[in-house]
Structures are given as structure tokens and as C-alpha cells.
Amino acid sequence: MSARDDILARIASALRDAPVAPAIPRDYRRATALTGEQRLAQLVDRLEDYKANVAVVPAAAAAVTVAQLLAGASSIVVPEGLPSSYLSALADLTDDGGAPAVLVDSPARRLTVAQLDAVDAVVTAAAVAVSETGTIILDGSPDQGRRIISLVPDRHVCLLTMDQVVEVLPEAIALLDPTRPQTWISGPSATSDIELERVEGVHGPRTLDVIVLS
């Protein structure tokens, strides 16, 4: 008998008393009670609590904000589907050796681990954000790219639009496609492993910049 059949038979035997599968009470909050403005304030508060850097700017200022954050970077990586408008002000950088080289990770031309390890930052969009927990969720859509590109660079610049910000986790879950590879990000990499005190900066990006386009 295969291990599979054996284990399933053991389970059947263990459940001979035929326990009832109870109905699941879902009395917890599943929809927002906050206005858009309150959600934004909450998201900023939570992200800053995690030691992420947050900027709330009008959509028209996205490119300038990205350029200001990346001043001094010599190279960055972006997914192929990132709106080019986000990067349009990089060329205007004049100080510190000018604009960074922009490497595009595309299905036709995949960057190697070594290339990703050498860049200063990655710029991506996001799928959805949860204000109550300060969580940004990436699902590998073309404007977010493969999981590896938002992991290996030491700095992650992430752009969100206001309509992507929900308050509670159940609202985000309802918007997500479960079969896409997901990465939920709540602040920069951190650990509580020494004396249960949280310190930021271990293996993931040590700097997380979030730009919310209002």
C-alpha cells in the first residue's frame, strides 16, 4: 500500500467518530469603515512604524519623486511593465554622475542574479495595499515583475495609487488572484530573533521607499 493510501486510511480510521464540520462564523470586519483620507493616513502611520520611508505626492509628481529618491544611484532595475512615466524624470538628474542606468527585466531578456546583486535599487508598482497592517502586496503582474527583482537589490522603491489602498486584509484577499505568486511586504526586512527586539535590515531589501500617488 502506498504511503498516500496508508495515511488516508489512518485518517479515515481516526475520524470514525464522524466529527461534524462546524459552520464558520465570519463576524470579523470584512469591509472598510474609513474614508480614503483616513486609510491613507493609517497606511503612512503603519509603514513609518516599520521604518519604511513614505512619500504621498500627486500622480503628476511621481517621476520627480522617483528621480529625487534615486539621485546618486548608478543603476536600477525595473520590470518591463512599469509605466515609463514613472521614470521620465531620471534623465534630468545632473548631480553625482547623472542619471542611473536602467536595466529592464523582460521575458525576452532575463537579468541574472549577479546583475541584480549589482544594482542599487528596484522600482516596482504593487497589486494592493492594506492600511490597517501597513502591507503592500505584489503579485508578479508585468508592472511588478518576477519575485527575484524585488528581492535581491538592497533598496525597493514601490509606487501605489490611492485606489489600491484598502483598510482591512479581507478586502485585499478578495482582490487577489491566489494562483499568482504573491509577496506580502510590511516594511523593510527585519528580525526579532535577538531578545525579541525588532531590528530592521537582514536579507531582504534594507530600505523600503513607498510612494503613494494621491
Add this chain to the structure above:
Amino acid sequence: MSGTFLGMPVFGTGNLNATEPFPTAAHRELGNAQLRANLGHATHTIRDKRLKVVSELPDWEDLRNAGSAIKENVMARLPELLETFEANFTARGGIVHWARDAREANEIVTALIRATGETEVVKVKSMATQEIGLNEHLESQGIEAFETDLAELIVQLDRDKPSHILVPAIHKNRSQVRDIFLREMPGVDPALTNEPARLAEAARKHLRRKFLSAKVAVSGANFGLADTGTLAVVESEGNGRMCLTLPETLITVMGIEKLLPTFTDLEVFMQLLPRSSTGERMNPYTSLWTGVTPDDGPQNVHLVMLDNGRTAALADGMGRSALHCIRCSACMNVCPVYERTGGHAYGSTYPGPIGAILSPLLTGITSEENASLPYASSLCGACFDACPVKINIPEILVHLRGVDVDSRRRAVKVPSEMDLMMKGAQWAFSSGKHLGLLEKGLPLGRLAAGRDKLIKKLPGHLAGGWTQSRDIPAPPSQSFRHWWAANRETKEQA
């Protein structure tokens, strides 16, 4: 079907057994003042953080009720959910393996690694692989496993054992960690300080090359979502993301009880788990994957579904809910016993209140020294209050004490000391006359107590064991019943 397991639970093996009775181990660990100071500091820090973030949520109890019901649902529907999960994970390119016990799981993982031709793997912290002793097995097969979680790394470098399921190095303070790094980490900066941020940075440097060149990773899983075939790993440092994203081959070992019926159920558990474990609103990173994603992450994806005693625990109708555990560790952080003895005293991979029920349920109460674990509690109930899925740990502890006593009664035909004492109690409490006769002996107890009015040592194994760590106050000169008879009754008649 062979009839061997019909009704006969098959117990788990591996690192689930205490090798000495809890009182012996606890006695030794209590002698370590540094350990107690480290644990006291860490558990109190996390308690305060947990309380703060839990009190923020107006619907915490609603979430606990939902979490408890979902897990009860999983246990009742386990065969169906396992088959659904398997079908969905397989449909998306993942390969599912089943392991009856620790030995079988270790052999499957070893064969999968061998097939890649690699002799090194990176590991994400996982209780299941700790439980089956995977690292030791791989070492014996010439495969080196590198733990990448900071606390696991500390424990592995120090050749120590984990003492907590969330923070395996909770028994070490920052200076001890620095000393371990200075001693064991090749190329470490000799000027390394004991600041946690500097220590984390040292771990980053140490593991970076390993991550970027690893071809095989081994992980556990926090949740398996049946309706989509999705696996989830919850972590903080990014070592999990590294292991789940960069290698070509990913091998995950997951207990069969880790399923949730639907992807939607994650909305309950991802609110319960981070707040209960690290006291954060959300952990820094959670990764979800469903089989293979073409062109993104490992293309060779395996899952080993592990029994190792879980079906035996499931067969115990009273103890079954111990399988609801999501390994948050809130119960250990609030436990007055764990806080003083630390995790090593419990022997098993699973320490603290949940370990005191889970370990004997997985191995059977008669296995080695695990019978002492259900007694490693004052039954104060703090664990039950803290448990995000409402496992009634005190009730199961009492149930398992009963199972232990029954199993001894069956094993030994001669009446035990406990049997004799119970017989005596039965006689004494069966009639007022009997009790009155016994109560006349109270002054004898006062005599035995002596001038400090404390009885320090009782004879016999049971009573003697009880007084090993307690003094009994001297009994009163007369019983309440005698006093009542002498005073109240006569006065009322008068």
C-alpha cells in the same frame, strides 16, 4: 487494506521525545540563572507587544472564533481537503509526496536532493523538518544543510538545540550571540559589537553568497490552501524569500494538519498569526506560491506531506484540537512554567504548553519520558487565553494526565501508590464517621510539623515527590467539622 492500523493509531518518531522526565530536566535548567534572566526579559517583552497589537483590533474575538471553527472544519474534512489540495498543487506543476513518518520523509527529501546532484541546501526555518531531524539525517548522507533564519543560524553555529518554536535562540542574550559569531563565523569582523542591528548585518554578510548560489532549498509551510493548492511561508528577514525564489529546486515539508479549506481563510489566519507570534500588525514578508510559476522562482517544486503521528493525535477525540496549532508560540510566551524552565526542559521539538500536549499526542503517552509532559503545568489557563485558535490546552492536559494514569493501571497489575491513596480517600469520604475518625489524627500532623509549623517531607514516592519542592503548613488542631459540632450545633440548640 491491512488491518494493522484499523483503530490502532500509528505514532510519530524523530525529535518528539523527551529523553528524561520533565521534573529532572526542569530541575537542571532552573539552576541556570542566566537562562532564566534571558527568558524572563524576552517573554515579558513579547507579552507586552502582543497585548498592545491585539487590543487594537475590535474584532479579535471574532477572528479567534472564526480561526477555531475553520481548523475544526479542517480536521473533520481532512481526507477530502488533502485530496483537493494535492489535485490543485499537482495541476500547476508541483509534485506531492506522502510520508508516513520521520524516516520516510527524510528519505524522500534526501532522494530529491540527490537527484539534483547537489550536496548543499539552504533552509528556511521549519518546525516539521526540526521534528523529523532532517538536518542530522542529511549530514549522515553527506549533504550539508544551512539554516538561514537568524535564530536558527545562531543555534546551528553553536551546535545547540532550539528552545522556542518562533525564536529558537530565545535562551541566548545579545552578548552570547556575539560570542558565538566571533567564534564560529568565518571572516567575521573581530570588532563586532553586541548590538542586534550589527549582529543581523553579520548574518546577512555570512549568508549572502549562499543564497545567491544555492540550487536547492528546503522549507516548511505555515499554510496550505486546499481550494487553490497554494502554499504560504510567513517570515521576517527575507531569508524565506531568498530560499523560495532563487534556487531551481524547492522542497517543502508540511504536516497534513496545516491545510486551510480556502484561500479566503488566509484573511483570518494572517490577522491572528503575526499579532500572536511576534506582536506585529503584520510580519515583514509572506510568500505564496501555487505549484510552479513559469519563468518565476523554482521550476522544480516538491511537497512532502507528513503524518508522523498526526493521525494518532487525530484519533484522540479530546486531544484532536491540538492539531489546530499554527505554531505562533503565544502560549509559551505567557506560560509561568516555560518562562522559568525554558524550552530545552521539554525535550521535544515542541516545548511549552502546546508541546506538553502535542508531543505525547504525536508519540503516544507511553513513549519514553513524554508521560511527564502533561504534568508540566499549573493549569493556570494563560495559554488558553492567549491561543489565537482557542485550543483548550488545560483541558487537554488534564485529559492526558488521565490517559497516563489509565495506561499505567493497565500496565501494572499490582495496585500503585496512587491506587492505594485513592482507595483510602474513597473510604474516608464515603461516610462522615470515617472522615471524623481520620480528622482526629490532625494533631499528629502538628506534631510532625514541629516548631516552624511546616511539614517539609512526606514519606512515599507520590507524597514525597509532592513535598520535594513544597512545604505543607501544619494542619489545624481540629477540623472544621469538629469545631462546628463543638460550637455551632450546641449553640443553636441552646
